[in-house]
Amino acid sequence: MIQNAWSLVLVVVVAALTFLLGYVGSRRANTTPDFLVARRAVPATRNAAAISGEYLSAASFLGVAGLVLKDGIDALWYPIGFTAGYLAMMLFVAAPLRRSGAYTLPDFAEVRLGSLRLRKFCTFFVICIGVLYLVPQLQSAGLTLNTITGLPAWLGGALVTVIVVVNVLGGGMRAITLVQAFQYWGKLFAVAAPTFVLFTLFLSGPGNGAQPVDEDGVLRFHEDVAVTTVDPVRVRVEQALELSATGEVDDARADGEVYWTPGAYEVGADTELRFTAGSPVPVVEGSPAENVDWLRPQTTGLSGLFETYSLIFATFLGTMGLPHVLVRFYTNPDGRAARRTALHVLYLLGLFYLFPTVLGVISRQYLPQLLVTGKTDAAVLLLPTTMQPNALGQVLGAIVAAGAFAAFLSTSSGLVVSVAGVVSTDILPGKVRDFRWATVLTGAVAIGLALLLPRSDASLTVAMSFALAASTFCPLLLLGIWWRGLTWVGALSGMLVGGGLVIGSQVVTVVSSYTGDWAPSLLSQPALVTVPVAFLAMVMISRLTSRRRPEDVNQILLRFHAPDPLGFMRDRDVQRFGTAEEKARLEEGKHRDGSTSSQP
């Protein structure tokens, strides 16, 4: 276990620094534009660090290494897609989105298509995606804190919620900008330092008599290991082995020595399996058991190929549709800064994603027991103490734990701010007080759901959010920014079709997972089909309803694309919530040559 005083201390340090930076950031935050978009004054490099800090959730910090451990080289498409999504965002969305002057995603929909109904619909969808993303964050925060400090699971989630809500109450977007930027660098350190140390140890000797990762045949335990399952799990055995089990196997009571021939076995919850050194590792169903398959790309045939492409589609296009990421681009001063922000994010993410891959490969050698239960997310947390069961390992483990805690905090604060921003401006009147109430409400609903709902697989939820974002907001943004023909009816129906298909396929997948896995893999990773369908629906229905095209579409696109020095940009948060003086400055200031006033 990695419960130790070091991790508790470092977690407290992260929490204290979060409060401190939040306080520093929010000292002068007192207007609605402060809370919504940090007064549009965040410079490109800082905003990029904040975006990366927010984006690198636990799914990236812990999940990527775990997926590499489990699925091997094909899992590398996750970090590639998570990064390339920002390239798509930069090429097609960042600058025009900022120049639209909107302050939330629903506001953008209204600016572009002039429909309150569409705005309401987008509000609903933003809240759905935000809460769906937030709940697993809080749930896994609870579990992780439970692993590293021994606190009860509900307390961990509640703690993260309280820290985030209190911080956001102080200054909204202004409070979290500095915090998230700091948390990016914290996370980078927390993943880079253990990687360097452990990789050096890994190279300096075969260590523990472990089997090289590229040896042919099945993976074997290199020491005696006992594994206790938490949830029921189905494992596949490729080579006969002997083990001793206490608990439930294949719906029958097992107690003592058992002999497993090749095949699939159902292991019940709370079953202890004891393996001896040298016996082959049973691997959770659906993951490659042979090293050869783990090591090589595309060994699962055409369906694997299809899944890879679908994943590429969902992540490349889904990133631009995530509301909590989009809202950060509104905090830049102008479109050019937004574009530079996206470029800098590519650099920061590329730097980060080099490390989890290495950790995942090393864990294959040292932590094969995680493959039995499939809970590979714990790999990064367990690796330091497994490789170095001494003070060095404990300190490294504590650093990783603090990084994971920072990941929960930064992603949750971004989500809370984006959802609260939408709730306060679209459902409440939009004053600072409303933003604060919306923050409390969002936090309460999220933690309530996190405690009530059963825990779902974090990677599944993330995959679903990306597919959902890619099939709803992505076509709205791309067509809205580059195509004059979009109408609100078309946008609405395209989003309904795309979102409906994704949700439907997820429901079918869940049902089939309880009734014998009959659904094809297409349904669990549906983006390859749903995204084109959503685009098609949007274009076709916009064509049919071309009468409803906004009359000022040319002016709107001019504002989206005209270079910043010409000063066509109008910040809608100032128009709606600003003081009289700010409004006056907006009217005259940004327009370089003035437009209306005449001087004698």
Place this chain on the structure above:
Amino acid sequence: MSRHSGPPGQPDQPQPAARDAPQSTPLRKNRRRRVVLADPRGRGRVLRTIIELEEQTSVGEKLIRDLIRQQLRTGLLLGGGTLVFLALMPVVFYAFPVLSDVQWLGVRLPWLLLGLLPFPLCYGVGYVYRRLAERHEQDFVSSVDR
């Protein structure tokens, strides 16, 4: 004034700061003020182009349509190229499994191609796009602001 080439109906446009004439509120009294007596460049013409842009006359509309098309083409070329390059990899690995046995510095080729290469590639493409997009915008501004 005679250097201004604007049409007769077009009043000379001063800098925004110069508009804070004495009649404006005392609140701005202490602010530093830039006084522009004569602007060397042809403000009138700039203004006319901006108004043309805003009112979407045929000239203005053509200008902005060209800019949008240019930016979109750049984005599609760069993004499409990157996508095709990355998307070819699974199919190539699927079709030629022998690639997995090629090693370089003790690491197998697919791990290098997937674990290392895409990140600098994305940054590089993004960098090129930033350069191009900003140049297009600069060209647009100078075509408006001669």
